[in-house]
Amino acid sequence: MSRGKTSCKSLKICCAVSAILFLIIAVVIVVLLFTLFKPKQPKVTAQPVTIKGFNSIVWPLISLNVTLGIAVTVDNPNYGSFKFKDSTAYINYRGTIVGQASIAADTIPARGKHNMSTFADVFVDELITSGDFRTDFLSGVVNFTSTTTLHGKVSVLKLIKAKATSYSTCDISVNVVTITSDSVCTSKVKF
The missing domain is CATH 2.60.40.10 (Immunoglobulins)
Incomplete structure:
Protein backbone atom coordinates (compact mmCIF):
# COMPACT_ATOMS: atom_id res chain seq x y z
CA MET A 1 0.00 0.00 0.00
CA SER A 2 2.84 2.38 0.68
CA ARG A 3 4.21 1.70 -2.80
CA GLY A 4 0.90 2.83 -4.30
CA LYS A 5 0.88 6.02 -2.26
CA THR A 6 4.52 6.72 -3.13
CA SER A 7 4.02 6.17 -6.88
CA CYS A 8 0.83 8.30 -6.83
CA LYS A 9 2.66 11.04 -4.93
CA SER A 10 5.62 10.82 -7.38
CA LEU A 11 3.22 11.07 -10.34
CA LYS A 12 1.59 14.19 -8.85
CA ILE A 13 5.00 15.81 -8.26
CA CYS A 14 6.12 14.94 -11.79
CA CYS A 15 2.91 16.43 -13.29
CA ALA A 16 3.24 19.58 -11.16
CA VAL A 17 6.89 20.09 -12.15
CA SER A 18 6.03 19.47 -15.83
CA ALA A 19 3.16 21.98 -15.66
CA ILE A 20 5.38 24.61 -14.03
CA LEU A 21 8.12 24.08 -16.64
CA PHE A 22 5.56 24.31 -19.46
CA LEU A 23 4.17 27.53 -17.97
CA ILE A 24 7.66 29.05 -17.62
CA ILE A 25 8.54 28.15 -21.23
CA ALA A 26 5.23 29.62 -22.47
CA VAL A 27 5.81 32.88 -20.55
CA VAL A 28 9.39 33.15 -21.88
CA ILE A 29 8.18 32.62 -25.47
CA VAL A 30 5.42 35.23 -25.10
CA VAL A 31 7.83 37.75 -23.56
CA LEU A 32 10.35 37.16 -26.38
CA LEU A 33 7.66 37.57 -29.05
CA PHE A 34 6.50 40.90 -27.60
CA THR A 35 9.96 42.32 -26.89
CA LEU A 36 12.98 40.90 -28.68
CA PHE A 37 11.19 39.42 -31.72
CA LYS A 38 8.61 42.21 -32.07
CA PRO A 39 8.64 43.24 -35.76
CA LYS A 40 10.30 46.61 -36.41
CA GLN A 41 10.07 48.63 -39.60
CA PRO A 42 13.19 48.51 -41.76
Whole structure:
Protein backbone atom coordinates (compact mmCIF):
# COMPACT_ATOMS: atom_id res chain seq x y z
CA MET A 1 0.00 0.00 0.00
CA SER A 2 2.84 2.38 0.68
CA ARG A 3 4.21 1.70 -2.80
CA GLY A 4 0.90 2.83 -4.30
CA LYS A 5 0.88 6.02 -2.26
CA THR A 6 4.52 6.72 -3.13
CA SER A 7 4.02 6.17 -6.88
CA CYS A 8 0.83 8.30 -6.83
CA LYS A 9 2.66 11.04 -4.93
CA SER A 10 5.62 10.82 -7.38
CA LEU A 11 3.22 11.07 -10.34
CA LYS A 12 1.59 14.19 -8.85
CA ILE A 13 5.00 15.81 -8.26
CA CYS A 14 6.12 14.94 -11.79
CA CYS A 15 2.91 16.43 -13.29
CA ALA A 16 3.24 19.58 -11.16
CA VAL A 17 6.89 20.09 -12.15
CA SER A 18 6.03 19.47 -15.83
CA ALA A 19 3.16 21.98 -15.66
CA ILE A 20 5.38 24.61 -14.03
CA LEU A 21 8.12 24.08 -16.64
CA PHE A 22 5.56 24.31 -19.46
CA LEU A 23 4.17 27.53 -17.97
CA ILE A 24 7.66 29.05 -17.62
CA ILE A 25 8.54 28.15 -21.23
CA ALA A 26 5.23 29.62 -22.47
CA VAL A 27 5.81 32.88 -20.55
CA VAL A 28 9.39 33.15 -21.88
CA ILE A 29 8.18 32.62 -25.47
CA VAL A 30 5.42 35.23 -25.10
CA VAL A 31 7.83 37.75 -23.56
CA LEU A 32 10.35 37.16 -26.38
CA LEU A 33 7.66 37.57 -29.05
CA PHE A 34 6.50 40.90 -27.60
CA THR A 35 9.96 42.32 -26.89
CA LEU A 36 12.98 40.90 -28.68
CA PHE A 37 11.19 39.42 -31.72
CA LYS A 38 8.61 42.21 -32.07
CA PRO A 39 8.64 43.24 -35.76
CA LYS A 40 10.30 46.61 -36.41
CA GLN A 41 10.07 48.63 -39.60
CA PRO A 42 13.19 48.51 -41.76
CA LYS A 43 15.07 51.70 -42.52
CA VAL A 44 15.44 52.42 -46.22
CA THR A 45 18.19 54.83 -47.25
CA ALA A 46 18.13 56.01 -50.83
CA GLN A 47 21.39 56.46 -52.62
CA PRO A 48 21.46 59.33 -55.11
CA VAL A 49 19.63 58.23 -58.24
CA THR A 50 22.04 58.16 -61.14
CA ILE A 51 21.15 58.93 -64.70
CA LYS A 52 22.69 56.06 -66.66
CA GLY A 53 21.45 57.19 -70.03
CA PHE A 54 20.20 60.58 -71.12
CA ASN A 55 19.68 61.30 -74.78
CA SER A 56 17.63 64.13 -76.23
CA ILE A 57 17.00 65.02 -79.86
CA VAL A 58 15.06 68.17 -80.75
CA TRP A 59 15.02 68.02 -84.54
CA PRO A 60 13.17 66.72 -86.61
CA LEU A 61 11.11 65.09 -83.84
CA ILE A 62 11.42 65.59 -80.11
CA SER A 63 12.95 62.44 -78.65
CA LEU A 64 14.06 61.79 -75.09
CA ASN A 65 15.50 58.58 -73.64
CA VAL A 66 16.26 58.29 -69.94
CA THR A 67 17.55 55.35 -67.90
CA LEU A 68 17.71 55.86 -64.13
CA GLY A 69 20.00 53.87 -61.86
CA ILE A 70 18.16 53.27 -58.59
CA ALA A 71 19.98 52.04 -55.47
CA VAL A 72 18.74 51.74 -51.89
CA THR A 73 20.21 50.32 -48.70
CA VAL A 74 17.79 48.42 -46.47
CA ASP A 75 18.72 48.21 -42.78
CA ASN A 76 16.79 45.30 -41.25
CA PRO A 77 16.68 45.66 -37.41
CA ASN A 78 14.66 42.44 -36.98
CA TYR A 79 15.83 39.02 -35.86
CA GLY A 80 14.17 37.53 -38.93
CA SER A 81 15.40 37.51 -42.51
CA PHE A 82 13.08 38.54 -45.36
CA LYS A 83 13.14 36.49 -48.56
CA PHE A 84 11.17 38.12 -51.37
CA LYS A 85 10.08 37.15 -54.87
CA ASP A 86 10.78 38.89 -58.19
CA SER A 87 8.98 42.20 -58.35
CA THR A 88 8.70 45.44 -60.29
CA ALA A 89 9.27 49.02 -59.17
CA TYR A 90 7.12 51.64 -60.86
CA ILE A 91 8.16 55.22 -61.57
CA ASN A 92 5.29 57.73 -61.45
CA TYR A 93 5.18 61.28 -62.76
CA ARG A 94 2.23 63.27 -61.43
CA GLY A 95 0.15 60.11 -60.93
CA THR A 96 0.98 58.47 -64.28
CA ILE A 97 3.29 55.45 -64.57
CA VAL A 98 6.17 56.56 -66.78
CA GLY A 99 8.75 53.86 -66.06
CA GLN A 100 9.45 50.53 -64.46
CA ALA A 101 12.36 48.52 -63.16
CA SER A 102 12.71 44.81 -62.48
CA ILE A 103 13.77 43.71 -58.99
CA ALA A 104 15.26 40.22 -58.77
CA ALA A 105 14.32 37.87 -55.92
CA ASP A 106 16.70 38.13 -53.00
CA THR A 107 17.03 37.84 -49.21
CA ILE A 108 17.52 40.66 -46.72
CA PRO A 109 19.46 39.13 -43.80
CA ALA A 110 18.37 39.35 -40.17
CA ARG A 111 19.87 42.35 -38.33
CA GLY A 112 21.88 43.31 -41.38
CA LYS A 113 22.14 45.79 -44.22
CA HIS A 114 21.38 44.92 -47.81
CA ASN A 115 22.04 46.94 -50.96
CA MET A 116 19.52 46.73 -53.77
CA SER A 117 20.06 48.31 -57.16
CA THR A 118 18.31 48.26 -60.51
CA PHE A 119 17.80 50.29 -63.67
CA ALA A 120 14.54 51.97 -64.62
CA ASP A 121 13.66 52.77 -68.19
CA VAL A 122 11.44 55.84 -68.45
CA PHE A 123 8.58 55.74 -70.98
CA VAL A 124 9.29 58.94 -72.88
CA ASP A 125 5.93 59.01 -74.65
CA GLU A 126 4.09 59.16 -71.32
CA LEU A 127 6.27 62.05 -70.14
CA ILE A 128 6.02 64.12 -73.31
CA THR A 129 2.23 63.81 -73.49
CA SER A 130 1.86 65.20 -69.96
CA GLY A 131 0.95 68.88 -70.05
CA ASP A 132 3.10 69.60 -66.99
CA PHE A 133 6.30 67.99 -68.25
CA ARG A 134 7.40 70.85 -70.48
CA THR A 135 6.96 73.37 -67.65
CA ASP A 136 8.83 71.15 -65.17
CA PHE A 137 11.59 70.39 -67.68
CA LEU A 138 12.12 74.07 -68.49
CA SER A 139 12.17 74.92 -64.75
CA GLY A 140 15.11 72.52 -64.43
CA VAL A 141 13.62 70.00 -61.98
CA VAL A 142 11.39 67.00 -62.72
CA ASN A 143 9.88 65.13 -59.74
CA PHE A 144 9.10 61.41 -59.78
CA THR A 145 7.79 58.90 -57.25
CA SER A 146 8.99 55.30 -57.18
CA THR A 147 6.76 52.64 -55.60
CA THR A 148 7.71 49.04 -54.90
CA THR A 149 5.81 46.14 -53.33
CA LEU A 150 7.80 43.06 -52.31
CA HIS A 151 5.97 39.86 -51.38
CA GLY A 152 7.87 37.25 -49.42
CA LYS A 153 8.43 35.36 -46.19
CA VAL A 154 10.01 36.27 -42.89
CA SER A 155 12.06 33.58 -41.18
CA VAL A 156 13.03 33.90 -37.49
CA LEU A 157 15.80 31.54 -36.37
CA LYS A 158 14.74 29.19 -39.20
CA LEU A 159 11.90 28.02 -36.92
CA ILE A 160 9.14 30.60 -37.28
CA LYS A 161 8.07 31.51 -40.83
CA ALA A 162 5.37 33.98 -41.83
CA LYS A 163 4.23 35.75 -44.98
CA ALA A 164 5.12 39.44 -45.19
CA THR A 165 4.80 42.30 -47.67
CA SER A 166 7.11 45.30 -47.88
CA TYR A 167 5.92 48.61 -49.33
CA SER A 168 8.50 51.25 -50.31
CA THR A 169 8.04 54.74 -51.72
CA CYS A 170 10.82 57.04 -52.92
CA ASP A 171 10.39 60.69 -53.90
CA ILE A 172 12.94 61.50 -56.61
CA SER A 173 13.88 64.99 -57.85
CA VAL A 174 15.92 65.06 -61.06
CA ASN A 175 17.79 68.26 -61.92
CA VAL A 176 17.86 68.25 -65.73
CA VAL A 177 20.45 71.04 -65.91
CA THR A 178 23.16 69.37 -63.80
CA ILE A 179 21.88 65.83 -64.50
CA THR A 180 21.84 65.00 -60.78
CA SER A 181 19.12 63.84 -58.44
CA ASP A 182 18.01 63.69 -54.82
CA SER A 183 15.70 61.09 -53.29
CA VAL A 184 13.99 60.30 -50.00
CA CYS A 185 12.51 56.85 -49.26
CA THR A 186 10.10 55.37 -46.73
CA SER A 187 9.24 51.73 -46.15
CA LYS A 188 6.65 49.69 -44.26
CA VAL A 189 6.28 45.95 -43.70
CA LYS A 190 2.97 44.18 -43.06
CA PHE A 191 2.83 40.67 -41.63
